[in-house]
Amino acid sequence: MPYTLTEEQTKQIKERYASVMYAFNELKNIPSNINGFAVLMQPDLLYCVVTSWVIDESRHIDFHNCNELELHKKVSYFMYWFSHLKPIQVLSVANVSDSRVALINEIFALRYAFRMLGIKGSKVVPSKLYMDLVYMLRYRKFTAESIFPMMRLLEMSAKNIGLSSY
Secondary structure, three states, X not given: OOOOOOHHHHHHHHHHHHHHHHHHHHHHOOOOOOOOEEEEEXXXXXXXXXXXXXXXXXXXXXXXXXXXXXXXXXXXXXXXXXXXXXXXXXEEEOOOOOHHHHOHHHHHHHHHHHHHXXXXXXXXXXXXXXXXXXXXXXXXXXXXXXHHHHHHHHHHHHHOOOOOOO
């Protein structure tokens, strides 16, 4: 079904697109993150990610008759679309056995989600949980709605004491 974007949605798409690209370029410039392989963010795929993200949020707001979406729900919609459309493409690889190559989109989606939630990864999220989330994004079927509770838990955890017992 065709969907006509409002001016506000078009503005949100442009802002979010720029924000994701900025975060991606930051990640690329840290040698330890993408050491040994060249990556590219496909602009058309990223546009589809951001547009779908904004439209899903609007539909959610309209359906539930609310004014705004909670942050953990915004994050979940982003993670869903980014993990499904996989806009990061690997151009060349020095070390083919590096698991980050296969998981680059999921790793980025999770890092960006943490950034949106204000989470400093290792201080709040133990490495086992982090890798479980990456694994889920890559290999399990999920919806944005099924991610809501996990992101809410992480959001609450970041504001309190963390998940050190996991």
